[in-house]
Amino acid sequence: MKFVIIGGDAAGMSAxxxxxxxxxEMDVIVLExxxxxxYSACGMPYNIADANRDMNDLVVRTADVFRKKQGIDLLTxxxxxxxxxxxxxxxxxxxxxxxxxxxxxxxxLIATGGRPTIPAGSGFDLPGVVALKNLKDGRIIKAHIRExxxxxxxxxxxxxxxxxxxxxxxxxxxxxxxxxxxxxxLPWMARELARVVNQELEANRVKLHLGCEIxxxxxxxxxxxxxxxxxxxxxEMVLVAIGIEPNSELAAEAGLETGVGNAIxxxxxxxxxxxxxxxxxxxxxxxHVVTGQKTWIPLALRANRAGWAAADNVCGKETRLEGxxxxxxxxxxxxxxxxxxxxxxxxxxxxxxxVEVTIxxxxxxxxxxxxxxIWVNLIGDKKSGQLLGAQMxxxxxxAHRINAAAVALHNRMSVAAxxxxxxxxxxxxxxxxxxxxxAANQLLKKLS
Amino acid sequence: MKFVIIGGDAAGMSAxxxxxxxxxEMDVIVLExxxxxxYSACGMPYNIADANRDMNDLVVRTADVFRKKQGIDLLTxxxxxxxxxxxxxxxxxxxxxxxxxxxxxxxxLIATGGRPTIPAGSGFDLPGVVALKNLKDGRIIKAHIRExxxxxxxxxxxxxxxxxxxxxxxxxxxxxxxxxxxxxxLPWMARELARVVNQELEANRVKLHLGCEIxxxxxxxxxxxxxxxxxxxxxEMVLVAIGIEPNSELAAEAGLETGVGNAIxxxxxxxxxxxxxxxxxxxxxxxHVVTGQKTWIPLALRANRAGWAAADNVCGKETRLEGxxxxxxxxxxxxxxxxxxxxxxxxxxxxxxxVEVTIxxxxxxxxxxxxxxIWVNLIGDKKSGQLLGAQMxxxxxxAHRINAAAVALHNRMSVAAxxxxxxxxxxxxxxxxxxxxxAANQLLKKLS
Numbered sequence: 029m030k031f032v033i034i035g036g037d038a039a040g041m042s043a044x045x046x047x048x049x050x051x052x053e054m055d056v057i058v059l060e061x062x063x064x065x066x067y068s069a070c071g072m073p074y075n076i077a078d079a080n081r082d083m084n085d086l087v088v089r090t091a092d093v094f095r096k097k098q099g100i101d102l103l104t105x106x107x108x109x110x111x112x113x114x115x116x117x118x119x120x121x122x123x124x125x126x127x128x129x130x131x132x133x134x135x136x137l138i139a140t141g142g143r144p145t146i147p148a149g150s151g152f153d154l155p156g157v158v159a160l161k162n163l164k165d166g167r168i169i170k171a172h173i174r175e176x177x178x179x180x181x182x183x184x185x186x187x188x189x190x191x192x193x194x195x196x197x198x199x200x201x202x203x204x205x206x207x208x209x210x211x212x213x214l215p216w217m218a219r220e221l222a223r224v225v226n227q228e229l230e231a232n233r234v235k236l237h238l239g240c241e242i243x244x245x246x247x248x249x250x251x252x253x254x255x256x257x258x259x260x261x262x263x264e265m266v267l268v269a270i271g272i273e274p275n276s277e278l279a280a281e282a283g284l285e286t287g288v289g290n291a292i293x294x295x296x297x298x299x300x301x302x303x304x305x306x307x308x309x310x311x312x313x314x315x316h317v318v319t320g321q322k323t324w325i326p327l328a329l330r331a332n333r334a335g336w337a338a339a340d341n342v343c344g345k346e347t348r349l350e351g352x353x354x355x356x357x358x359x360x361x362x363x364x365x366x367x368x369x370x371x372x373x374x375x376x377x378x379x380x381x382x383v384e385v386t387i388x389x390x391x392x393x394x395x396x397x398x399x400x401x402i403w404v405n406l407i408g409d410k411k412s413g414q415l416l417g418a419q420m421x422x423x424x425x426x427a428h429r430i431n432a433a434a435v436a437l438h439n440r441m442s443v444a445a446x447x448x449x450x451x452x453x454x455x456x457x458x459x460x461x462x463x464x465x466x467a468a469n470q471l472l473k474k475l476s
Numbered sequence: 477m478k479f480v481i482i483g484g485d486a487a488g489m490s491a492x493x494x495x496x497x498x499x500x501e502m503d504v505i506v507l508e509x510x511x512x513x514x515y516s517a518c519g520m521p522y523n524i525a526d527a528n529r530d531m532n533d534l535v536v537r538t539a540d541v542f543r544k545k546q547g548i549d550l551l552t553x554x555x556x557x558x559x560x561x562x563x564x565x566x567x568x569x570x571x572x573x574x575x576x577x578x579x580x581x582x583x584x585l586i587a588t589g590g591r592p593t594i595p596a597g598s599g600f601d602l603p604g605v606v607a608l609k610n611l612k613d614g615r616i617i618k619a620h621i622r623e624x625x626x627x628x629x630x631x632x633x634x635x636x637x638x639x640x641x642x643x644x645x646x647x648x649x650x651x652x653x654x655x656x657x658x659x660x661x662l663p664w665m666a667r668e669l670a671r672v673v674n675q676e677l678e679a680n681r682v683k684l685h686l687g688c689e690i691x692x693x694x695x696x697x698x699x700x701x702x703x704x705x706x707x708x709x710x711x712e713m714v715l716v717a718i719g720i721e722p723n724s725e726l727a728a729e730a731g732l733e734t735g736v737g738n739a740i741x742x743x744x745x746x747x748x749x750x751x752x753x754x755x756x757x758x759x760x761x762x763x764h765v766v767t768g769q770k771t772w773i774p775l776a777l778r779a780n781r782a783g784w785a786a787a788d789n790v791c792g793k794e795t796r797l798e799g800x801x802x803x804x805x806x807x808x809x810x811x812x813x814x815x816x817x818x819x820x821x822x823x824x825x826x827x828x829x830x831v832e833v834t835i836x837x838x839x840x841x842x843x844x845x846x847x848x849x850i851w852v853n854l855i856g857d858k859k860s861g862q863l864l865g866a867q868m869x870x871x872x873x874x875a876h877r878i879n880a881a882a883v884a885l886h887n888r889m890s891v892a893a894x895x896x897x898x899x900x901x902x903x904x905x906x907x908x909x910x911x912x913x914x915a916a917n918q919l920l921k922k923l924s
Contacts (some may be wrong), residue, residue, distance in 0.1 A: 038908075068842050071903045075843070085843045092698055228791035270492035317898070326906045329901050357900035366900055393535045394516050395523070427875055427905035431897075431912075432879035438897050439887035448798055449879075449886050450765070452814055453777050455519045458774045460486075464879075 029054050031342055032118055032133035034108045034278070035059030036070070037162075038328055039309025040139035041089070042335030043342075044100045050343045052099065057131055059106040059118070064163040064422045065091050070328055071168045074188070076129060077196035079174070085167050103129075109299050111136065111282035113302050120336050122247035135304055135342045138284075139335065140294060142326050143308035147184065151245030152181040160189060172265055178202055182263040184242060184255050185270035186213055191225075192266055198361075205261055207237040207254065208270070216371040218405035220386045221421045228363045237261065242470045250438055272326060274311045288313050289324035296348040298338040306342065308334035315351030317438050318416055319371050319378045325354045355434040357427045364426035368434040369417030372407060382412040385471040389463035392426040393455035401422050404467040406433075408443040415443050418464065425458060443471050477503050477788055480581035482556045482726070484508030485517070485610075486776055487757030488587035489537070489622035490783030491790075492548045498791045499569050499839050500523050500547065505579055507554040507566070513539050515677050518776055520614045521637070527622070529680055552752040559584065559730035561750050576658055583752055583790045586722035586732075586740060587783065590671040590758035590774050592716060595632065599693030605714045619914040620713055630702050630711040632690060633718035636659055639673075640807040641715055642682045646809075653709055655702060656683040656718070662817040666853035668834045669869045674812045685709065698902035717724040720774060722759040736761050737772035746786040754790065756782035763799030765886050766864055769825045770775060773802045782910040805875045812874035817865030831921040840874040841903035848872050854881075855867060855916040856891040856923050863891050866912065873906060880912055 031047055033040045036058045044056050058065075067086045087393035093101045112119070112129050119130040144159035146152050156171050156176065172178065180203040183190045194204045206270040213236065214222045229236060240256040245266060246295040247253070250420070274291040285301035287293040292300055296315065300307050312334065314355070330352050340347040347470040355368040375382035384407045393398035402422035409416055417431035420426045436446045447468035453460050479495055481488045483596040484506045492504050506513075513532045521528050542548045542611035555570040555579060567578040571622035591608035596601050604624065606617050622627065628651040631638045633820050642652045652850035654677070661684065662670045677684060688704040693714060695701070700711040727818050733749035735741040740755040744763065758774035759783065778800050788795040803816040823830035832855045840847035843906055857864055868874045884894045909917070 060619040068903065068908075069845050070901070072843055074845075088842055100651070131527055165488045206655055318621075320595055325623055327909075329898065329899070329913075333896070350893075351898075355898045357902045357905055359902060359904045364905070368898070368900070393519055395485075395519050397522075427900060428873055428876035429879065429909070431877065431899045432883045435880045435883040435887070435889075435897050436896075438885070438893070439889065441883075441887065445886070446883075448781070450777065450799075450801040450803045450816070450884050451879045451882055452803045452804045452875060453518070453775070454807060454818070454875070455516065455522055456807045457805055457812070460516075460518075460780055462777075462879070465777075 029134045030132060031056050031135045031137070032131050033058045033139060034118065035139035035141055035309065036065035037139065037141055037309065038104060038227050038331035039335035040137065041066045041094065042332045043137050043139065043339040044094070045098055045230070046336050047343055048098050048100055048255060048340070050105050050345070055101065057101040058103065059072050059108050059120070060102065060104045061107045062162060062164060065094065065104065066104065066318060067163050070160065072160055072239060073192035073196040073345055076162040076166060076169055076193070077199035077202065078079070079169050083163055086163065088323040090442065095176065099455060107280060111150060111278060113282050113305065116304065121427045135306065136408065137338050138279050138300070138305065138467035139309045140278060140311045142181050142272040142274050145271045145273050147267060147270060149242055150246040152268060154252065154359060155244055156264065157245055157268065159268045162195065162275070166240045173200060173202070176264050178264040179261045181265040181267060182207060182261045183269055184208070184254070185268065187189040187269060188238070188356070188358045191268035192358060193269060194229065195205065195359070196236065198232055199233045203233070205235040205237060205263070207240050207256065208216060209239065209241045209243065215236060216373065218372070218384065218386050218419055221403050221405055221419055224403055224421045225360060225363060225365060225438060228361050232361045272310065274324065274326070276311050279307065279311070291324040293322070295342050295347045296350070297346070298334055298349070299341070306338040308338045317351045321378065323350055323352065327356060350438070353434045353437040357430060363421060364422050364423070365421050366426050366430035368406065369415070369419070369437045370431050375407055375409070375416045380416055382407050382416055385467055385472045385474055387463070387467045387470055391422055391464050392457065393459050396455040402426060402463045404463045406471045408471050410475055413442040413444060413475055415441050415446050419461070429464060430434065443468050443475055449473055477582045479504050479583045479585070480579050481506045481585040481587055482566065483587035483589055483757065484513035484550060484552065485587065485589055485757065486779040487783035488585065489542065490780045491512045491585050491587065491756060491787040492542065492783050493546055495791055496546050496548055498787070498793070500681050503549065505549040506551065507556050507568070507579070508550065509555045510610060511552050512550065513542065513550065515611050517610065520608055524614060524617055524641070525647035531618065534611065537558035538736060550915060552774050561753065564752065571900040572642060582612050585786050586727050586748070586753065586755040586759060587757045588687055588726060588759045590720035590722050593719045594620045594716060595690060595718060597690055597692040597696065600716060602693055602700065604712065605716065605868055607716045607721065608641065611822055611887055618758070621648060621650070624698060624712050624769050625924065626712040628711045629713040629715060630655060630709045631715045631717055631759035632656070633700070633716065634684070636804070636806045638715070638717035640806060640842060641657050641717060642677065643807070643809050643904060646682065646785060648860045649682070653683040653711070655690065655704065655709060657687065657689045659687045661686060662846045664821065666832065666867055669851050669853055672869045673808060673811060673813060676809050680809045681879060693734070699760055704865055720758065722772065722774070724759050727755065727759070737768045737786050739772040741770070744798070745794070746782055746797070747789070754786040756786045765799045766803050770827065771800065771802070775804060798886070801882045801885045803878060805878060810871050811869060812871070812924050813869050814866045814874050814878035816878050817853065817863070819865060823855055823857070823864050830855050830864055831919065833915055833917055833922055835911070835915045837914050838907055839870055840905065841907050844903040850874060850911045852911045852915040853895065854889055854919045856919050858923055861890040861892060861923055863889050863894050868911070876910060877910070891916055891923055895920055
């Protein structure tokens with residue numbers, strides 16, 4: 029049997045490796061457009077923060093290991109241009125020599141990932157205007173900082189990657205300004221928590237320009253000018269980080285169904301609307317465990333897991349993924365910021381009757397030195413009592429604490445049941461009542 | 477209605493405060509044997525570690541606040557000696573003036589806590605032989621260290637408190653040796669994880685004497701000699717920390733049922749075998765969420781929660797506690813040590829067919845600087861596939877991670893379902909596959 033995989037990053041290579049472990053006899057061909065496979069994309073901001081580190085440090089496994097040790101037919105520089113679902117053929121061109129290629133498949137996995145969204149307006153293709161999605165982008169950014177001795181950068185967008193890059197660039201002693209058209213920092217977040225993030229950015233001398241419509245970018249000598257409706261920002265580098273979108277065009281053109289956020293629609297088995305074709309990773313959608321409905325939350329763990337699930341199903345070991353809770357965490361300077369489940373706006377949108385509570389607690393016990401404030405926002409459904417989502421911000425004890433709420437969401441726990449969970453306590457690690465439990469206790473009062 | 481509470485620590489004062497908030501008109505009388513109420517008992521080792529800190533820093537709320545602001549009739553130095561369940565009267569003596577007292581109750585809460593177990597053998601009552609259960613003990617220890625310029629201490633027992641105290645005494649630059657009769661350090665723990673704890677203790681120059689039967693303690697001048705079967709240890713202070721036992725004699729003498737570990741037996745509503753009498757805190761038992769059977773795991777969160785539940789039931793707001801997962805964490809030098817659910821031995825004892833896995837993972841992502849090793853032991857039931865327990869050890873990212881497994885146990889999740897949970901990922905906080913997920917994936921292979 030011939031298993032062809034389009035895309036050699038998290039989902040694609042996870043699937044390839046897994047199939048080869050389960051059924052070493054299967055023909056596994058991976059067609060990767062770029063030259064890089066299997067690297068830690070999320071680690072790029074931290075690598076960029078350190079001028080002395082090589083971008084290749086992020087490579088988890090080299091193409092050679094996949095080829096020689098795992099027996100995967102890994103072809104880099106192979107750009108798939110079309111899928112013929114009737115005859116089960118993928119075709120495209122080889123970058124190096126422009127030759128055309130065609131591969132027959134019995135099973136196909138589309139793992140084409142996502143790409144940074146580029147805003148409308150002129151000048152986003154100028155040199156020095158960069159985005160960060162793959163290793164090549166990372167190398168371009170590091171080279172640009174070095175060669176142009178960048179002293180100031182503007183980041184367009186204020187999401188996870190924008191914030192991680194703000195920290196990375198400040199580490200390099202580069203002045204950073206961030207700009208976005210929307211009026212709110214982290215609009216999915218409870219306002220009180222978003223204010224804490226805002227303060228942390230400002231405390232680290234990152235200047236925020238909210239509510240600025242960006243008209244375009246101009247260039248003069250070594251300077252880029254980001255022209256907004258009411259101001260013009262000047263920098264030697266512009267990072268575009270307003271979000272990503274799924275690389276689903278190939279699938280759509282082949283007639284496969286797409287859905288939420290234009291991602292490729294897959295069932296619980298990772299199958300697309302063509303049962304011989306699977307999709308996994310940032311290009312594919314997922315079920316949300318709270319709503320039971322489709323969502324598109326492109327994150328690394330899901331990509332790896334979906335790659336495995338597709339592989340298992342291809343190998344005949346039927347595997348079903350229940351879905352995602354939308355759990356995410358990021359670090360911005362000294363703050364840990366985490367979320368799982370639905371935001372207030374999403375809760376409304378999906379027909380719940382959400383009630384929220386925001387509390388302040390401490391990261392260590394009463395009288396234990398070094399405690400930091402932890403903010404918790406918890407959302408429950410007035411109708412059913414179900415826990416819908418949690419958000420946390422704080423300087424310590426946030427990143428892993430969110431997981432307790434994530435597991436609760438997978439089990440569709442009520443706020444009442446969650447408030448009764450036996451969470452760990454010792455003075456160096458938190459108060460007797462974990463901040464999540466204090467929030468649950470407060471929320472219960474509002475729900476009853 | 478008259479609500480009498482015996483014991484003014486975590487469970488007792490939680491209950492008293494809660495009742496007064498819900499029904500301010502209720503007569504609430506708290507009878508506390510000592511002079512201290514509402515302090516952070518778990519914080520004592522960290523206070524002892526610092527010669528300059530006052531033990532009173534650990535007091536969360538003073539008796540005066542309870543009396544004047546909350547209207548609780550809090551009587552300290554009141555030692556209850558008997559309960560007449562037929563006439564609903566508690567009686568005893570006042571320490572200060574030796575007068576007898578009697579109080580009628582409509583509802584009674586027994587929150588008498590626990591006490592350190594003192595081993596058989598002579599000399600455990602000598603000056604300089606100390607235990608750590610209440611603030612008075614803490615004050616005695618600090619005074620003894622100061623007045624006798626203690627240079628070396630022996631800790632009898634190697635449980636949570638023994639280890640926390642080993643760290644506290646090393647902080648004070650006191651040499652520490654630990655001794656116990658059993659052959660294993662932390663016998664409930666997977667051997668590979670216990671070895672890590674052992675190494676951490678030794679790296680901090682704590683000498684362990686395992687398998688040493690202790691015959692008794694002798695005293696010469698300013699020195700105490702701990703006489704074992706095959707060696708004699710000498711120190712200026714001996715801390716006895718072999719465990720605690722419930723203060724349940726008062727209840728037993730009144731004819732109330734006791735059970736596991738001699739703790740007072742309570743139902744899901746915290747009622748004893750006499751429905752007008754509740755018990756909560758370290759003196760009472762609980763249901764275990766994994767086995768569904770009775771257990772006795774005296775921990776602070778349960779004490780607070782049980783106090784609240786008793787209070788709510790007394791106020792007519794019916795409240796049911798499902799039980800405990802046995803989640804616990806402690807810090808020993810640079811290590812975080814955590815557990816939840818059943819150990820391997822307990823799993824066997826309760827009729828499961830346990831399969832375990834121990835893995836090593838990292839506290840940060842591939843290529844992220846500063847990563848530490850995290851060891852995870854996970855236990856599942858071969859028959860049902862159910863997750864039974866988790867243990868973790870590591871220098872960072874352990875304390876709060878365990879909570880995800882705890883919530884899974886509350887939901888009686890299968891290892892398969894747990895392995896699919898959407899846990900948070902960012903490079904500074906862990907690998908893409910959280911250590912718990914890696915362990916679950918490995919365990920799944922052994923279960924299938």
